[in-house]
Amino acid sequence: MxxxxxxxxxxxxxxxxxxxxxxxxxxxxxxPGYTCKVLNITEAQSMDPTFHTPYFSQPSAGSPxxxxxxxxxxxxxxxxxxxxxxxxMFPNGGTVWIQANLLKDYHSVSDPTAKCVPVLMSNGRQGxxxxx
Amino acid sequence: xxxxxxxxxxxxxxxxGGPPVQVVPYVPEPGVPxxxxxxxxxxxxxxxxxxxxxxxxxxxxxxxxxxxxxxxLGTMLGQSWGLTAVxxxxxxxxxPSALAATCVVESGCQNVAGSGTVxxxxxxxxxxxxxxxxxxxxxxxxxxxxxxxxxxxxxxxATESIAASEYLLQGAQYLQxxxxxxxxxxxxxxYYNFGPAGGAAIANASPDATMxxxxxxxxxxxxxxxxVTPGETVAQWQASVAAKIGNASTQPxxx
Numbered sequence: 001m002x003x004x005x006x007x008x009x010x011x012x013x014x015x016x017x018x019x020x021x022x023x024x025x026x027x028x029x030x031x032p033g034y035t036c037k038v039l040n041i042t043e044a045q046s047m048d049p050t051f052h053t054p055y056f057s058q059p060s061a062g063s064p065x066x067x068x069x070x071x072x073x074x075x076x077x078x079x080x081x082x083x084x085x086x087x088x089m090f091p092n093g094g095t096v097w098i099q100a101n102l103l104k105d106y107h108s109v110s111d112p113t114a115k116c117v118p119v120l121m122s123n124g125r126q127g128x129x130x131x132x
Numbered sequence: 133x134x135x136x137x138x139x140x141x142x143x144x145x146x147x148x149g150g151p152p153v154q155v156v157p158y159v160p161e162p163g164v165p166x167x168x169x170x171x172x173x174x175x176x177x178x179x180x181x182x183x184x185x186x187x188x189x190x191x192x193x194x195x196x197x198x199x200x201x202x203x204x205l206g207t208m209l210g211q212s213w214g215l216t217a218v219x220x221x222x223x224x225x226x227x228p229s230a231l232a233a234t235c236v237v238e239s240g241c242q243n244v245a246g247s248g249t250v251x252x253x254x255x256x257x258x259x260x261x262x263x264x265x266x267x268x269x270x271x272x273x274x275x276x277x278x279x280x281x282x283x284x285x286x287x288x289x290a291t292e293s294i295a296a297s298e299y300l301l302q303g304a305q306y307l308q309x310x311x312x313x314x315x316x317x318x319x320x321x322x323y324y325n326f327g328p329a330g331g332a333a334i335a336n337a338s339p340d341a342t343m344x345x346x347x348x349x350x351x352x353x354x355x356x357x358x359x360v361t362p363g364e365t366v367a368q369w370q371a372s373v374a375a376k377i378g379n380a381s382t383q384p385x386x387x
Binding site: 024025026027038039041042043046047048049050051052053067068069070071072090091092106107108109110111114116119121125126127128129130 | 257259260263264299302306309310311312326327328329330331332333335336337338339340341342344345346347348349350351352354355367370
């Protein structure tokens with residue numbers, strides 16, 4: 001009986017995992033004209049729930065905040081810097097601006113051979129791929 | 133409660149030149165900076181691959197379920213404090229199944245100690261607990277009458293459920309501010325485990341990417357302490373979390 005129950009549980013877990021996989025978007029293509037930068041923040045800052053890095057609608061800290069950045073940022077390539085702000089792409093494809101001094105080149109401390117590339121996902125959103 | 137409702141009302145249409153049109157909250161959310169969303173024009177990516185750009189949320193890409201009953205909720209309601217936790221979540225505009233999924237994954241809904249300052253049924257760090265309980269009470273002062281004050285509240289599951297609900301609410305709002313229109317319980321798990329920027333990064337990553345490449349500034353030790361195995365992909369991590377959460381994983385976080 002215990003063995004039978006464990007098979008049932010395993011089947012349920014596989015079903016849930018399969019459903020999750022079926023609904024997950026995939027990479028369609030690389031987005032030309034953009035490159036990947038990352039927020040220049042520590043692990044502790046990443047975990048801090050009050051630490052938010054804003055996207056602005058214009059290259060000015062006085063312009064409206066239109067969103068917050070994830071760890072990776074898709075910036076215009078070659079860099080388009082105005083007034084200390086880099087032009088970047090919001091995940092919905094829109095143009096936003098982020099303070100240039102908050103960004104640095106991508107390098108993963110625990111996956112050092114990985115690269116970061118802005119991509120178009122199958123759900124129509126801008127995402128990131130990390131090829132090796 | 134109303135703040136959560138206003139966040140849920142955000143449109144899913146995709147725009148360029150700015151994020152989607154947003155309903156302006158009339159109750160400010162304590163602890164979360166104010167946002168002014170500037171509407172733009174039609175997203176140039178929509179339909180680029182024939183999908184039409186549905187605006188579904190996060191890497192899990194569903195944004196879809198309905199808030200309600202779940203296996204996780206049954207587990208939490210099996211605890212003496214479960215019903216109070218459901219009431220607390222609802223008072224803050226959070227789907228009780230999202231709260232229940234959190235305690236199921238974190239502790240099996242058992243009031244246990246953790247490593248460092250992590251403690252309680254929802255396994256929050258002391259600093260996050262303090263920030264979130266203060267934000268929750270600022271949002272809904274009526275909850276103050278039923279909490280265990282100070283850090284002792286971290287080990288009172290009913291009190292910690294208030295802080296955990298607030299954290300889930302802020303997680304959903306943060307992902308919305310990163311373009312995820314209707315964050316699911318699975319989407320916000322990344323936020324709960326890896327913080328605001330890490331949660332947003334997971335939501336926008338290729339499912340084939342390794343967790344260690346997406347969370348570029350996390351040490352291998354930190355990833356391991358959060359249950360991430362070497363070489364584990366985003367899809368594998370999400371599948372493992374979804375298997376623990378069960379049928380709550382695709383439900384929305386806010387109600």
